Amino acid sequence: MAKEKTNTQKTVANTEKKSVFAFLKSRQTTTMLAIFFILFAVFLISSFISFFFNWQEDQSTLQQFFNREVIAKNLLGKVGANLSHFFIYKGFGIAAFIITYKLLYTGYAILLKKPFSKVIISWNWGLISMIWISVTLGFLPDDFAILSGVVGVEINEYLQTFIGKTGLIIALIFLFISYLIVRYKVTFDDYIENLKIKREERRLQKEAALEKQAFEASLQEPIKEEAPVSNTIIFDNKEKSTFERPLENLKPTISSFSDFSKKHVADIPVTLDEDETEDDVNIEPSLISNDVAIDIEKVEEEEHEVENLSDKLLKDFGEFDPTLELSNFRFPTFNLLRQYNESISIDPDELEANKNNIVETLKNYGIGISEIKATVGPTITLYEIVPDAGIRISKIKNLEDDIALSLAALGIRIIAPIPGKGTIGIEVPNKRPTVVSMHSAISSKKFQESQMELPIALGKTISNETFVVDLAKMPHLLMAGATGQGKSVGLNAVLTSLLYKKHPAEVKFVLVDPKKVELTLFNKIERHYLAKLPDTEEAIITDTHKVINTLNSLCIEMDNRYDLLKAAMVRNIKEYNEKFKKRKLNPNEGHQFLPYIVLVIDEFADLIMTAGKEVETPIARLAQLARAIGIHLIVATQRPSVNVITGIIKANFPSRIAFRVTSKIDSRTILDAPGADQLIGRGDMLYSAGNELIRIQCAFVDTPEVEKITDYIGSQKAYAQAYQLPEFIGEEGGTTLDNNIEDRDKLFREAAEIIITAQQGSASLLQRKLKLGYNRAGRLIDQLEAAGIVGPFEGSKARQVLISDFTSLEQLLENERNE
Numbered sequence: 001m002a003k004e005k006t007n008t009q010k011t012v013a014n015t016e017k018k019s020v021f022a023f024l025k026s027r028q029t030t031t032m033l034a035i036f037f038i039l040f041a042v043f044l045i046s047s048f049i050s051f052f053f054n055w056q057e058d059q060s061t062l063q064q065f066f067n068r069e070v071i072a073k074n075l076l077g078k079v080g081a082n083l084s085h086f087f088i089y090k091g092f093g094i095a096a097f098i099i100t101y102k103l104l105y106t107g108y109a110i111l112l113k114k115p116f117s118k119v120i121i122s123w124n125w126g127l128i129s130m131i132w133i134s135v136t137l138g139f140l141p142d143d144f145a146i147l148s149g150v151v152g153v154e155i156n157e158y159l160q161t162f163i164g165k166t167g168l169i170i171a172l173i174f175l176f177i178s179y180l181i182v183r184y185k186v187t188f189d190d191y192i193e194n195l196k197i198k199r200e201e202r203r204l205q206k207e208a209a210l211e212k213q214a215f216e217a218s219l220q221e222p223i224k225e226e227a228p229v230s231n232t233i234i235f236d237n238k239e240k241s242t243f244e245r246p247l248e249n250l251k252p253t254i255s256s257f258s259d260f261s262k263k264h265v266a267d268i269p270v271t272l273d274e275d276e277t278e279d280d281v282n283i284e285p286s287l288i289s290n291d292v293a294i295d296i297e298k299v300e301e302e303e304h305e306v307e308n309l310s311d312k313l314l315k316d317f318g319e320f321d322p323t324l325e326l327s328n329f330r331f332p333t334f335n336l337l338r339q340y341n342e343s344i345s346i347d348p349d350e351l352e353a354n355k356n357n358i359v360e361t362l363k364n365y366g367i368g369i370s371e372i373k374a375t376v377g378p379t380i381t382l383y384e385i386v387p388d389a390g391i392r393i394s395k396i397k398n399l400e401d402d403i404a405l406s407l408a409a410l411g412i413r414i415i416a417p418i419p420g421k422g423t424i425g426i427e428v429p430n431k432r433p434t435v436v437s438m439h440s441a442i443s444s445k446k447f448q449e450s451q452m453e454l455p456i457a458l459g460k461t462i463s464n465e466t467f468v469v470d471l472a473k474m475p476h477l478l479m480a481g482a483t484g485q486g487k488s489v490g491l492n493a494v495l496t497s498l499l500y501k502k503h504p505a506e507v508k509f510v511l512v513d514p515k516k517v518e519l520t521l522f523n524k525i526e527r528h529y530l531a532k533l534p535d536t537e538e539a540i541i542t543d544t545h546k547v548i549n550t551l552n553s554l555c556i557e558m559d560n561r562y563d564l565l566k567a568a569m570v571r572n573i574k575e576y577n578e579k580f581k582k583r584k585l586n587p588n589e590g591h592q593f594l595p596y597i598v599l600v601i602d603e604f605a606d607l608i609m610t611a612g613k614e615v616e617t618p619i620a621r622l623a624q625l626a627r628a629i630g631i632h633l634i635v636a637t638q639r640p641s642v643n644v645i646t647g648i649i650k651a652n653f654p655s656r657i658a659f660r661v662t663s664k665i666d667s668r669t670i671l672d673a674p675g676a677d678q679l680i681g682r683g684d685m686l687y688s689a690g691n692e693l694i695r696i697q698c699a700f701v702d703t704p705e706v707e708k709i710t711d712y713i714g715s716q717k718a719y720a721q722a723y724q725l726p727e728f729i730g731e732e733g734g735t736t737l738d739n740n741i742e743d744r745d746k747l748f749r750e751a752a753e754i755i756i757t758a759q760q761g762s763a764s765l766l767q768r769k770l771k772l773g774y775n776r777a778g779r780l781i782d783q784l785e786a787a788g789i790v791g792p793f794e795g796s797k798a799r800q801v802l803i804s805d806f807t808s809l810e811q812l813l814e815n816e817r818n819e
């Protein structure tokens, strides 16, 4: 009975202790404490300020604290005078104000529930600063001793006896710099970086000014408008030619020249304070009976999330910015590209002569013309003819060759009829073709304002419009043309367009150049824009064997990306990246921002001749499947013969570009239509995206210009290494199915650990985690099965994992070694 009583007493005492503790920790108490700190700080500030005006007179009152006759002048009376005397006079002088600041901060920190450790750190720094300031002020003459306080003066004098005045000054300067370095992380590097950025900004401003001048100068020059109809001339067949608009009124195409360097706002991480709500628990006295003790356990309130994790992360950190790592990256400026005189100057006599020639020739074949219209392009002029009523278009089509012969000009192409118009087009080369510069294509509004994923400014159409296409939509491009007709320039135009529009985080190139010369310049931007296999030196692939490995590696990358897309439940890379930016995908589960990958093969014929199926199969696979996951192929070849551009390749490359080729057969191979054999070369090309053929003058970008651009990018801060493609081990790296330890894949152990950790025996898990191809992952699973780590194949279900932890695995491997 007596024992029971003591127990009850103990429990009651415990409960009381707990409720006192709960009271101290309750929000009301902490709020009171916070307000106390804040008001005490206000009290001290007022008394300190007042002290500086009255301290001499109040000196005498200090000793007579309890004498009510004596009145202190301090605004806060004797208490104020004494406290100020203690902190300022006997303490740290003017630096004592830091105490008031720290008190204010403590109150504020308690109110906002900041971690206690932060408050302690803040007080530590405050104390150090106080001592430093008062010691430094100790150098002042005695009249100002009040500013440094007794502590300051004493420490100052004490230290001077050891290291002298100069020594102390040096020591104080050192302490001050150390404070800046430790507290505010000021380093020399930042300063140097700032200097560099400023210098670069000055340089860019200068360049922009020069560019503006050049632009204004170019405005003075006539003709260069991107006006589709402006260069159209209507001939009255019977009368003299009438011009819809005089050619002199044509304006230049270049329309914007601003510096497109992007600025990125850094994500600022925010520390989240935990919301600790601890409500008081009121204990009903009736619950505690005399003989039965009830120990009431405090029930923790379950926490509820108001918003899901991704919304919270988005709110706290903002959208994920893939460009953050290279946030200072500057896009190449327009002035790196050469400007040409691009005013289309066509001789009216030439127009008239061509018109007469066409009319005459057609008349000879009994074809009358009711109307003829000319559109002057950069390299050719399109004469659009409306034949007299009753003339069948097929008749003109049959006479195509004869008409071309009669007009006796190289590069005449007859389009009968012009799709969607019902007129007949005759394209005649201009005597003086105009160069379409990359500068004008890149600076065109159409390109600069395009919202495409991978915009490419290919050149200009016959109506002098900049032709911009989206590589992401193509989704792969086949390019062919006889040697010297502009293929390499075309490839450079494609790459340059992407460099002017896409940040290194958004696009990566895999460059295959068996000719070993054309793409070498891009080596300079390896760590910005190129992707390569791990452990390879050169990012630009010139060796056939490496090409096979790279293509297979891209297939692995494709499979991995498909797995990521599947896990994220999205259909394509655009949706995936958007979801990732919105922080809805967890990087810890392998998700990451996926850059587009553009594979460029400069001489495909060479590859297919040496490696045949080994190259064709992965290319066909990529071409068939890779569009959704952002891998796009650009394949160029000199020889567009059927054994190079095979049926399977052709079927998967809907977008084609043909430069001049030597025969009609070649033209049919590449475009499924004649026409490429009638081009005039030097960048004159036909673009086909399935049905219609569009004649374009390719934008001209010269090697020195590409060099300038790559230099410009290459000189900027880069990633630590090129984008790493997954490792590909060729068939020779394979193993047999039996449990032979020597033959095991070198990733066997790692694979076993992954499978055991996940307790899920699936090849796709290994593919994802180890970045492997399906074949290798499958072989690993077979080896794991042979070793008894995973169970047999169970159809659509994942295999059973037979080992539960690493210790058992270790034991199994140890036993194997001993056998």
Ligand SMILES: Nc1ncnc2c1ncn2[C@@H]1O[C@H](COP(=O)(O)OP(=O)(O)OP(=O)(O)O)[C@@H](O)[C@H]1O
Binding pocket: 435, 436, 481, 482, 483, 484, 485, 486, 487, 488, 489, 490, 638, 682, 683, 684, 697, 698, 699, 700, 701
């Ligand atoms: N768009 C263009 N505008 C004006 N001239 C061009 C254009 N494209 C090419 N040229 C001229 O044609 C020349 C050959 O072009 P390019 O080197 O691109 O040919 P290619 O087809 O790649 O030849 P190869 O297959 O032998 O390398 C260039 O040096 C240039 O003088």
